[in-house]
Amino acid sequence: MDRRDFIKNSLLFTTGAVLLSGCTFNKTAVINKTGGVTTTRFKNIDVSMLGYGCMRLPLKPSGEIDEELNKKMVQRALESGINYYDTAYMYMGGKSEEIMGRALKPYAREDFNLTTKMPVVMLEKEEDVERIFNEQLKRCQTGYFDFYLVHCLNKRNWENTKKYNVIPFLERMKKEGKIKYLGFSHHDTPELLQEIIDYYDKWEFVQLQINRLDWKTTRGEEQYNIARKAKLPIIVMEPLRGSLLANLNAEATQILKAYNPEASVASWAFRWLAGLDGILTMLSGMSEPEHLEDNIKTFTNLKPLSAEEQAVYDKAIAAHLKQAAIGCTSCRYCECPVGVNIAGIFSLYNQYMYDLSSMKRIGFVSHYEALKESERADKCIKCGLCKPKCPQQLDIPTLLDKVHKTYLEVKGA
Numbered sequence: 001m002d003r004r005d006f007i008k009n010s011l012l013f014t015t016g017a018v019l020l021s022g023c024t025f026n027k028t029a030v031i032n033k034t035g036g037v038t039t040t041r042f043k044n045i046d047v048s049m050l051g052y053g054c055m056r057l058p059l060k061p062s063g064e065i066d067e068e069l070n071k072k073m074v075q076r077a078l079e080s081g082i083n084y085y086d087t088a089y090m091y092m093g094g095k096s097e098e099i100m101g102r103a104l105k106p107y108a109r110e111d112f113n114l115t116t117k118m119p120v121v122m123l124e125k126e127e128d129v130e131r132i133f134n135e136q137l138k139r140c141q142t143g144y145f146d147f148y149l150v151h152c153l154n155k156r157n158w159e160n161t162k163k164y165n166v167i168p169f170l171e172r173m174k175k176e177g178k179i180k181y182l183g184f185s186h187h188d189t190p191e192l193l194q195e196i197i198d199y200y201d202k203w204e205f206v207q208l209q210i211n212r213l214d215w216k217t218t219r220g221e222e223q224y225n226i227a228r229k230a231k232l233p234i235i236v237m238e239p240l241r242g243s244l245l246a247n248l249n250a251e252a253t254q255i256l257k258a259y260n261p262e263a264s265v266a267s268w269a270f271r272w273l274a275g276l277d278g279i280l281t282m283l284s285g286m287s288e289p290e291h292l293e294d295n296i297k298t299f300t301n302l303k304p305l306s307a308e309e310q311a312v313y314d315k316a317i318a319a320h321l322k323q324a325a326i327g328c329t330s331c332r333y334c335e336c337p338v339g340v341n342i343a344g345i346f347s348l349y350n351q352y353m354y355d356l357s358s359m360k361r362i363g364f365v366s367h368y369e370a371l372k373e374s375e376r377a378d379k380c381i382k383c384g385l386c387k388p389k390c391p392q393q394l395d396i397p398t399l400l401d402k403v404h405k406t407y408l409e410v411k412g413a
Contacts, residue, residue, distance in 0.1 A: 029075075029106035036081035037299035040280055042205075042233060043181070047084050047113060047281050049274070050299040051235070052077050054087035054096045055331065056285030065092060067099055073292055074103040080296045083112045084281045086235075088151060089119040089136060090333070097139035105141050114142055117151035117185065118170070120160040121333075121389070129169045137178070144177055147235075149207060150184040152333070153196060156388055158188075167200055181205060185237065187391035190222040197230050205280060207235040209391070211245060212272050212317055213327075214238075224276065233280040236273055240284070242329030245269040249354040252320035259312045266291075267298040268305070268313050275304035325350045326399055327392050334386035334396060341375035342386060342396060349403045352410075361410050368407050377404035 039046040058066040058073065074085075085104065087096045097116060104112060116136050123129065137143065148170065150161055161167065173179045185207035186193050197203060206227050214220040227234050240246045246266035248256070253265055273282055286292040305313060328346035336342055345368075352364035368376070377400040386396040 028108045031075075031078045031107060031111055033079055033081060035079075035296075035300055037296060038302040039081070039083075042280055045113070048082045048299070049279070049281055049302055050082050050270075050295055051084040051086050051281040051283040052082050053237075053283035053285040054085065054100050055091045056287045057092055057096065057099065058287050058289075065095060065099060067102070069289070070099060071103045073286065073289060074100075076289075076292060077286075077296075078107060078111065080300075082296075084115065084147075085112055086115045086147075086283050087140070088117040089122070089132060090151075097136055101140040101142065109142065113146035114140060115147040115149070116140065116145055117149040118166055119151050120157045120164070120166060121152060123160050123164045123166075126164045129164055129166055133169070133173065133178075144179065146180045147205070148173070148179040148182055152391060153184050153186050153192070154188040154388070154391070155192060158192065158196060162199075171202075183207065183232075183235070185235075186223065188393075190219055190226055193223050193226050197226065197232070203230075203232060205233045205235060206230075207237050209238045209329075210234070210236045210273065210276070211239050211241045212269060212313070213241045213245065213321075224278075228278050232278075234276075234278050235280050236282040238329050239273055239282045240266055240269050241327075242331075244325070244350065247354070248316060248320045249323055251322075252316040255312065255316040255319060259309070264294050264298070266294060268309075268316075270295070270298050271303060271305045271309075272313060274302050275310075320354075323353050325353050326403075327394065329392060331391060333389045333391060335389065336380070337383065337385060338379060338381055339374050340377065340380050340400065341371055342400065344371065344375070345377050345400065345403050349406065352406075365407065365411050377401065377407070 038049045040049055041047075052074070058069045060066045085100060087100045089097060091097070092099070100114075104114065118129065118132065122132070136145075150166055150170070151157075153161065170179060170182055174182060181204045183203055183205035184196065186196065187209070193206075193208075197206075208220075208223050208227060210220050210224055224234065246264070246269070248265055256263065256265055256268055270282060270284075273279060284291070284295055286295060326346045326349055328343055328350070330343040330347060332343050334342045348364060348367050351367075352360055355363065373379070380397055380400045382397045384397060387394075390396060
């Protein structure tokens, strides 16, 4: 039995009895807290600095969502003190809200903060706003949301927000007690971030993509400073940059392991963020039990990097950035109309670029050819519909062409 299976089976064994007991005899399952991750104070509540991100839930080998494992992981998370759960209307092919609603249903509502978002990209008329919101309440099996966001604000989505009167509706939901705290997630330039903040003076928090890789390259530091000046608490999305910061290349990993063999590569990214002021919580998509356990370890008595550790981390990041890569976070918002597996292709390319082994070429070609022919990069029709949907503002058609040319070169070598 490998380490992943051991952790998974242990998690199922230790939490199964409690869940069964809670569901059979009690309306509300009891959370037996065995410890506590670090929290931060927001208004009059404590929020765990580790947030349970629901965009990447555990999967079965078949590719289906492993709902039973997710339930066990949610219980383990609650027992460790994780009380922030972040889902969205579109996550996991539209299934995330329902699955998280079922996973959290056994527990007292005051024991967790439930977060979801208004998918303004999907709005076609003003009536859609109320329809979707009511659907979200039903999906999540709740009477209210603790934190609610206007989702993925870029230039186009911001215009939709104003056009369909999203903010007035959400204000009404606040007055009715169906939303406690209102904010937005941002995926565009610092200039637009400032415009959105200036437009509405009652935002209570903002969700930004902040991590060590984006701090300079995508103007992450500028956005952070704008939020701090506005005194808006920050929810961090993509703290691991779509797992890239948990899977640095061999040279970078060796630098970190030589300094601290016991620390996971991912823990350095979270501790780097812990050194920033104004962070409310950091979202982590924990698709395997071992991800959850490692994060619990990191966030229990979370400590920022020391000056010496910061220098080591800077050295590792510099080593990693020497190799080119594509900045895709696998959010899958791009939804290719002809079925090109954009996120999967970019992930394969990044793995190839970061692989220093003698088998990298064989691995890249074999994994690429394992994709269905209809999903491969050369099937892109260059319609450009994916580009405005990309939070990272990637030129997806051009990058797909680059990956396909790399595949042909590597295969012919």
